[in-house]
Amino acid sequence: MALFGSSDMGMDIGTSMVHIVIRGKGVVHSEPSYVAFERETRTVISVGDDAMRMYGRMPTGFEVERPFREAHIRSFDLVSKMMSYYLRKVTAKHKGMRPRLYLAMPGGMAPTERQTIIDLAVDSGIRSVVPVDESVASAIGGNVRIDQPYGRMNVDIGGGRTNISVFSMGNQVRWRILDFGGDRLDTAICDYMRRKHNLLIGERSAETLKINLGSARVHGTKLEEEAYGRSLISGLPRAVTVTSEEITDALDAPIREFVSLLHRFIEQTPPELASDIFDAGITLSGGGARLYGLDDLLTSQLGIAVKTPDEPDLCVARGLSELLSNPDAYEKINLRSPYRDDEMVD
Numbered sequence: 001m002a003l004f005g006s007s008d009m010g011m012d013i014g015t016s017m018v019h020i021v022i023r024g025k026g027v028v029h030s031e032p033s034y035v036a037f038e039r040e041t042r043t044v045i046s047v048g049d050d051a052m053r054m055y056g057r058m059p060t061g062f063e064v065e066r067p068f069r070e071a072h073i074r075s076f077d078l079v080s081k082m083m084s085y086y087l088r089k090v091t092a093k094h095k096g097m098r099p100r101l102y103l104a105m106p107g108g109m110a111p112t113e114r115q116t117i118i119d120l121a122v123d124s125g126i127r128s129v130v131p132v133d134e135s136v137a138s139a140i141g142g143n144v145r146i147d148q149p150y151g152r153m154n155v156d157i158g159g160g161r162t163n164i165s166v167f168s169m170g171n172q173v174r175w176r177i178l179d180f181g182g183d184r185l186d187t188a189i190c191d192y193m194r195r196k197h198n199l200l201i202g203e204r205s206a207e208t209l210k211i212n213l214g215s216a217r218v219h220g221t222k223l224e225e226e227a228y229g230r231s232l233i234s235g236l237p238r239a240v241t242v243t244s245e246e247i248t249d250a251l252d253a254p255i256r257e258f259v260s261l262l263h264r265f266i267e268q269t270p271p272e273l274a275s276d277i278f279d280a281g282i283t284l285s286g287g288g289a290r291l292y293g294l295d296d297l298l299t300s301q302l303g304i305a306v307k308t309p310d311e312p313d314l315c316v317a318r319g320l321s322e323l324l325s326n327p328d329a330y331e332k333i334n335l336r337s338p339y340r341d342d343e344m345v346d
Contacts, residue, residue, distance in 0.1 A: 009090070010102040010320030011121075012134065013083065015068045016159030016182060016287060018048075019317035020090050022099075023324040027317050029090050033159075035078045036064045042077055047085040056202045068106060069160050069183070073113055076120070083117075084124040091125065101126045102320050104134040107163050107337050108177045114337065132323065133337035134316050135165040135172065140330070141319030142283045142309045146170060147333055151273030152280055155262070156315070157288025159183055162258070164265055166273055170333040173273065176265055180258045182288050185210055185251055192250030193227060197240050201229035213247040215292035216255055255294075259301045266302065281305035285315035 012019040013033065020029040031048035038045065039061055046054060055064040067078040091099070101121055105114055118129045139146050139154040146152055146167035156163040159182045166174040189206040193199045201209075205227060213223050223244035231238040266274060282304055284295050289312035298306040309315060323330055 007099040008102070008324050009099045010104065010132075010137075010317070010324055011083075011086070012104040012137070012316040012320060013068060013079075013106075013117075014104075014134070014158055014287075014316065015066060015106070015161070017313070018082070018086050019314065020086060021317050021321040021324065022090070023321075026321050027314065029086065030317075031086065033066050033068055033082065034064055035067060035082050036062065037078065039063050044078070044081045044085075047082055052204075055204055066159075073109070073117075076116060079117065080120045080123070083120055087121070087124045087126065098125060098127045100128050100130065102130045102132050102323055104132050104137045104316050104320055105337060106161075107133055107135050107165075107175065109337065130335070131337070132320065132335045133172070135163040135175065135337075136167075136333065136335055137316045137319030137323070138163070138285045139165065139167060139283070139315075139319065140322050140333075141315035141317065142285045142312070144283050147330070150280065151269075151276030153277045153282045155282055155284050155286075155289075157181055157284070157286040159287060162286070162288070164262070166269060166277065168273065168276075172334070174265075174269055176261075178258070178261050180254065180261070181286075182207070182210070184254050185214065185288070185291070188254050189214075189247060189250045192246070193229065193240075193242075194232065196246070197227075197242075198232040199227065199229040199238060199240055200232055201227055205229065209242060209247055210251070210291075213242065213244040214251055215244065215248050215294075216251070216297040217293040218248055219244045219292065251291075255297070259298065262298070263302060266304075278304055281307055284308045285312045287313035289313075 008023045010021040018033050019027055022028050032052040034051035036046040036051035036054045051064055067075050121129050138156040144152050144154050147170045149169050152167045154165050162178040162180045164176045165172045186203050186206040189209055193201050212225055224241055226239050227242045228239045284306055289308045295306045295308045
């Protein structure tokens with residue numbers, strides 16, 4: 001197709017990470033979705049890796065924020081500056097590049113929000129924007145055949161929320177957005193450390209414990225790690241040794257709630273689609289799918305095979321890359337995001 005030039009690119013603006021792909025080159029840039037700024041003037045100090053390192057360490061009057069942390073945009077001006085930063089960083093390496101952008105957008109956004117994001121991208125020097133629902137891109141990147149006349153289910157666990165989608169004939173026929181993701185698990189670990197160890201730790205420390213020790217079921221081998229924070233008794237810095245069993249215990253409640261919500265979603269799925277899902281299984285994608293044992297736990301609890309592709313956190317980016325490389329193969333796929341208030345689950 002003549003419209004798809006070699007400079008076409010894709011951008012996954014996730015709640016935790018931003019991934020950029022270029023046609024024929026795959027993922028060319030990845031950085032955290034963090035913006036550091038002065039609170040009063042909204043002047044951006046740093047973006048990406050540098051901003052993430054500043055998280056929890058900024059002086060009074062400064063903040064570090066993830067603009068897409070919730071289901072809706074927290075700050076349009078920060079989103080604009082973050083997108084401009086990443087797009088300029090990539091296009092600066094490819095002189096004369098004024099690409100068409102395949103933009104993976106969070107599901108559940110209001111049409112006005114989606115249009116604002118598109119306008120921001122165009123203002124950043126993009127020739128035109130093709131909006132792609134992140135659930136669609138995630139399913140394609142996870143090798144889910146969503147174009148077939150059968151029900152196929154993809155569960156994308158991100159940093160701030162989880163997108164559940166059932167596809168048939170290239171459309172999302174059922175979908176939900178759950179208030180569950182990596183952030184919820186980090187909060188559960190912070191609460192556990194406060195409750196069990198009288199230790200106040202930051203979200204970044206909790207995330208590290210989750211990555212290194214976290215699991216949906218007990219590890220075969222006991223793991224340990226030092227956790228650093230502030231004692232709620234003395235008010236002084238303190239370190240405690242935390243085990244993998246403790247972190248598994250900390251994550252138990254939110255994971256059980258997540259399983260319950262998935263169970264309810266499947267119960268409400270029409271019988272024909274549910275039968276297809278039982279036969280084909282469920283694909284688990286997103287960064288949250290990396291949690292040790294989660295796919296096995298879901299398989300045992302739901303009675304449906306759950307599989308996790310390699311590098312599940314890159315499924316959306318790989319889906320965008322596939323759309324860029326083989327647009328004709330997906331011309332019958334509905335790339336757009338559905339939007340209905342009653343499809344949101346808190």
